Amino acid sequence: MTGEFTISLFMVSDWGVGTGRGxxxxxxxLVQREEQSSALAPAPPVVPAKTLVGVWRDSCELAAYALDSGFVGVWHAWVRYLFGGQYALASRTPEAANRTSSPAALTLDGPLRLPGRLSEVLRERPHVALATTFRKPGVAVDPRTGGAEEGMLRFEEMARNGVTLEGRARIDGFDKLDEAQREAAVALLDAGARLLERIGGKRRRGPGRCRMTLDGPGVSPEWTPPPPDGVPPPPGGPRHEVADRPEPAGTAGPGWERVELLVTVEQPVLVAATVLGNVVRGADHLPGWCLMPEVARRLGGGAHALVRTGDLVVTAAFPVSPSGAGTLPVPRVLVHEKNADGTVIGNQMAEGGPSRGKPYREGYLVPEGPERYTVVTPAGTVRMHNTIQDDLQRPTREVGGVYVYRALATGTVLRAEVRVRTGTLDDGWARRLAGRWRIGRSAKDDYGKIQVTATPVSAPAGVPPAGGRGDGELRMWLLSGLLVRDRRLRPSMDPRDVARALERAFAKAGAPGVRLEPVTGTEERPTSTTTGRGVTSALGEQRTDSWHRGWNLPRPTLYGLAQGSCLTFTVKDGALTPEVLAEVRAAGVGERRAEGFGQVEFDHHVLLCPVDASPSVSPVPAGPAGPVEPLAPDEKGHREARVFERATWRAEIHRACERIRADPASRARVVPARVSGTQLNALRRIVRGLPSGRAESELLWLTRDKAGRPSWPKEAVTALRRLLTDPDTVWELLELPQDRLVVTRDGIESLRAELRHEAVRVLTDSCLAAHVRDEATSTGTGSER
Known part of the structure; x- marks a missing residue:
C-alpha cells in the first residue's frame, strides 16, 4: 500500500505567502509564485510546501496535545516521526537538547498549485494572469494620535480567494507500517488538516482563511480516532540503512559500461551548501557524492559493493549549454577581461599566452568553434524562509530565524555519467536509473525534485599519448575536486602528493614504471606557477561539507584541490599509452573516486591551444510554443479560472469606462445632452435597480413628455432603451478585447451574461459623473482642484 495523499486547500479569504521582498x-x-513563467505573463501564486508543513505541524501538535492530554505521549511521538525533529532550545530538557535531529517521513511533492492545466493556460493570457493577484493598500497607525503616520503608506500583493490549490504528499516507508500504525499516522494528519484554518501572511488579521482536506488511503469523511488503548508507537531506528555486508558483485571484465544521465531540475536544488551568515548558497552543479546514494539505491545491493571497490563511478552533473552541448568546469588557466567574464580572451598555459586578464574561478566552458569558447553560469533562484519559535510565534535566532536559500533554478538541464566495470551488473541496469529523484537539502518540501533520463553511451575516443607537444610533459585538468594525502596522511594540495597519487593510478591501470615530477617555480606551494613558456599550474582549494542522513550527523570535512585546477608534470620514467590514460580518466585519481572526486583530463586541446578572442555568436532562441487549448467546462481548474476571468473583465470594464467618459462624443451615446440633473439622477436610480424587470417601463415613464420640462431627445431614448434591454449593446460600446480576457471555452458567453447589468451600471455611473462635472465647470457653479 502506498502512502500517497492528495491535498486540497480551498482559500476562503484573500491570502498571500510573502517572498520577503518587494x-x-x-x-x-510580493507573494510567492511558481518558478516557471512566460516573458509577458506573471506566474500564478502558490502555497510553498515549507509554509504548509509548518502550519500543518502546528495543527497536528494541537491535536496531539488534546489526544495525549499533555505535552508527552504516543501522539507527540507520531508528530516527530511524520514531521521530523526540531531545533532544541536551551530552555528545554537536557534530553531534548542532546537528541539528534531526525528526518521527516512526510514528504510533499512541491508547493500547492492551481489545479489542472490552469497554470499552463494562464501563461498564454497575460491579462488573466495579472488578475490572479491584486494590490492592497495599508498604513501604519501612530499609537499616540490614533491616525496614520506620515510616509508609512504601503502596498501589499494579495492573491484572490475562492480558489482551490492542490498538491501531493506521501509517507516514506508507509508500506512497512502495520495496519494500526497506518491508522494512527493517517488519523493524526487528517486531524491536523481539519484544524488548519489559516495560512500565509497577516493570517491573524483576516487574510489566509482556508479549508484543508486530504484524500488518500485510510482517510474517511468523518474523522474517527483509533482506540485510546490501542495506539501503537511509531517505528524506531534510522530509515536509511545499508547492510554491513553488501551483496557480492559479478566478475569484472575489461573496460567500463557507461550511462549518461540527463537531469532536468523540476524544483530548485540545493546541494553542497556554503553557509555565509544567514545565506545558504548551493553549488552551481550536482556533485557526484550527491547523486551516488540514489544511484546505489536504485541499482540494488550489489552496487554498494562496487562503490567500496571503486568499480562504480558517478561523475558530477554539469549544466548543458543553451545549444544542447555538454560543458566542463572552466580551467583556471583561461582568463577574461575584468567585469566581462562571459568570453574567454586567452589561455595562459598555451605558448604565447596573454599576460593580462583575470583567471576564472567558476563557470563552465562551452565550445563555440575552433579555439573559441564561452563561459556560462547556470541560473539560480533565491528564496527567503524563516523558522518560527512556538512560544513567541515569530522568527528568532535560537531556532534558525530568517535565512535565505540560493539554489539551482527550475528548468536547469545538467548531464552526468555513471560508469560500471563491464560484467559486474546484470543487463538493463541503466533502465533502473531513470525516473524522478529527490536529492539535496530540504528535499521533503520545495526543493530537490529532478527528472532523470538514462541513456547508454559508448566510451569516448582515445586521448593522445603524453607529451602531445613533444616536450615530455603531461598536463592535467581537474574536472572535479581532487582528494589526496601527504606522507603523514593529512589532506594535501601539494603537486608532489598529486604526482604520487597519479603514479599509483597509472600503476593500477597498467603502467607501473611511470615516474612524474611536477613542474613548479621557485615557491614551494604556489597557487599559480609560471615559466618562460607561460603558466604551468593554476590551483584552487575546495572544501566539502555534507550531512549523513543515516547517522543524522555531519560528515567529516573534505579538503583538497578544486575543480578547474591545472597542473603540469614531467614524465621522468615509463611510457603512457592512450589506453592507460583512458583508464585513469574513467576510474579517477585520489580518494573517494566513486563519488565523483578525482575526475581528470590529460593534454586536452583546451590546455594546449591558444584562444580566439573574437566575439562569439549568440545562439538563436527557440521559437514560441504552439497555442494552448482553453479549459473545457468539465475540466479541472475551470472554476478557479472563472474567478480570475471575472476579475479581469471587471478591471477591463472600468478601464473602458474611463476611456469613454473622457471623450464627450462617446459619452453622449450614453448620457444625452439638454437633460436636467434631476432627470439624470432618476436615470441613475433606474440603472442601479437592474435587473428588476421594470427597467424599460420605468425608462418610458421617465422620458415621457411632460409640461414644464424639456423633452428627452428621441434618439437618446432609443439608445438608452437598447442599452437597458439589448444584451449586446453595452459590449459594443465598451469594445473589450474579449478573446484575450478568457482562458475557458465558455468564458465569453458566460461572462457577457453574468456581468452585463454590472457593466451597464458602471458605464452609466461613470458617464453621469463626468457629465455633471463638465456641466458644473462650464456654468461656473463648481470649482476645480
Whole structure:
C-alpha cells in the first residue's frame, strides 16, 4: 500500500505567502509564485510546501496535545516521526537538547498549485494572469494620535480567494507500517488538516482563511480516532540503512559500461551548501557524492559493493549549454577581461599566452568553434524562509530565524555519467536509473525534485599519448575536486602528493614504471606557477561539507584541490599509452573516486591551444510554443479560472469606462445632452435597480413628455432603451478585447451574461459623473482642484 495523499486547500479569504521582498515603485510585499513563467505573463501564486508543513505541524501538535492530554505521549511521538525533529532550545530538557535531529517521513511533492492545466493556460493570457493577484493598500497607525503616520503608506500583493490549490504528499516507508500504525499516522494528519484554518501572511488579521482536506488511503469523511488503548508507537531506528555486508558483485571484465544521465531540475536544488551568515548558497552543479546514494539505491545491493571497490563511478552533473552541448568546469588557466567574464580572451598555459586578464574561478566552458569558447553560469533562484519559535510565534535566532536559500533554478538541464566495470551488473541496469529523484537539502518540501533520463553511451575516443607537444610533459585538468594525502596522511594540495597519487593510478591501470615530477617555480606551494613558456599550474582549494542522513550527523570535512585546477608534470620514467590514460580518466585519481572526486583530463586541446578572442555568436532562441487549448467546462481548474476571468473583465470594464467618459462624443451615446440633473439622477436610480424587470417601463415613464420640462431627445431614448434591454449593446460600446480576457471555452458567453447589468451600471455611473462635472465647470457653479 502506498502512502500517497492528495491535498486540497480551498482559500476562503484573500491570502498571500510573502517572498520577503518587494518591487521598487510597485509593491512593498510580493507573494510567492511558481518558478516557471512566460516573458509577458506573471506566474500564478502558490502555497510553498515549507509554509504548509509548518502550519500543518502546528495543527497536528494541537491535536496531539488534546489526544495525549499533555505535552508527552504516543501522539507527540507520531508528530516527530511524520514531521521530523526540531531545533532544541536551551530552555528545554537536557534530553531534548542532546537528541539528534531526525528526518521527516512526510514528504510533499512541491508547493500547492492551481489545479489542472490552469497554470499552463494562464501563461498564454497575460491579462488573466495579472488578475490572479491584486494590490492592497495599508498604513501604519501612530499609537499616540490614533491616525496614520506620515510616509508609512504601503502596498501589499494579495492573491484572490475562492480558489482551490492542490498538491501531493506521501509517507516514506508507509508500506512497512502495520495496519494500526497506518491508522494512527493517517488519523493524526487528517486531524491536523481539519484544524488548519489559516495560512500565509497577516493570517491573524483576516487574510489566509482556508479549508484543508486530504484524500488518500485510510482517510474517511468523518474523522474517527483509533482506540485510546490501542495506539501503537511509531517505528524506531534510522530509515536509511545499508547492510554491513553488501551483496557480492559479478566478475569484472575489461573496460567500463557507461550511462549518461540527463537531469532536468523540476524544483530548485540545493546541494553542497556554503553557509555565509544567514545565506545558504548551493553549488552551481550536482556533485557526484550527491547523486551516488540514489544511484546505489536504485541499482540494488550489489552496487554498494562496487562503490567500496571503486568499480562504480558517478561523475558530477554539469549544466548543458543553451545549444544542447555538454560543458566542463572552466580551467583556471583561461582568463577574461575584468567585469566581462562571459568570453574567454586567452589561455595562459598555451605558448604565447596573454599576460593580462583575470583567471576564472567558476563557470563552465562551452565550445563555440575552433579555439573559441564561452563561459556560462547556470541560473539560480533565491528564496527567503524563516523558522518560527512556538512560544513567541515569530522568527528568532535560537531556532534558525530568517535565512535565505540560493539554489539551482527550475528548468536547469545538467548531464552526468555513471560508469560500471563491464560484467559486474546484470543487463538493463541503466533502465533502473531513470525516473524522478529527490536529492539535496530540504528535499521533503520545495526543493530537490529532478527528472532523470538514462541513456547508454559508448566510451569516448582515445586521448593522445603524453607529451602531445613533444616536450615530455603531461598536463592535467581537474574536472572535479581532487582528494589526496601527504606522507603523514593529512589532506594535501601539494603537486608532489598529486604526482604520487597519479603514479599509483597509472600503476593500477597498467603502467607501473611511470615516474612524474611536477613542474613548479621557485615557491614551494604556489597557487599559480609560471615559466618562460607561460603558466604551468593554476590551483584552487575546495572544501566539502555534507550531512549523513543515516547517522543524522555531519560528515567529516573534505579538503583538497578544486575543480578547474591545472597542473603540469614531467614524465621522468615509463611510457603512457592512450589506453592507460583512458583508464585513469574513467576510474579517477585520489580518494573517494566513486563519488565523483578525482575526475581528470590529460593534454586536452583546451590546455594546449591558444584562444580566439573574437566575439562569439549568440545562439538563436527557440521559437514560441504552439497555442494552448482553453479549459473545457468539465475540466479541472475551470472554476478557479472563472474567478480570475471575472476579475479581469471587471478591471477591463472600468478601464473602458474611463476611456469613454473622457471623450464627450462617446459619452453622449450614453448620457444625452439638454437633460436636467434631476432627470439624470432618476436615470441613475433606474440603472442601479437592474435587473428588476421594470427597467424599460420605468425608462418610458421617465422620458415621457411632460409640461414644464424639456423633452428627452428621441434618439437618446432609443439608445438608452437598447442599452437597458439589448444584451449586446453595452459590449459594443465598451469594445473589450474579449478573446484575450478568457482562458475557458465558455468564458465569453458566460461572462457577457453574468456581468452585463454590472457593466451597464458602471458605464452609466461613470458617464453621469463626468457629465455633471463638465456641466458644473462650464456654468461656473463648481470649482476645480
Amino acid at each position: 518591487a521598487s515603485g510597485y509593491v512593498d510585499r
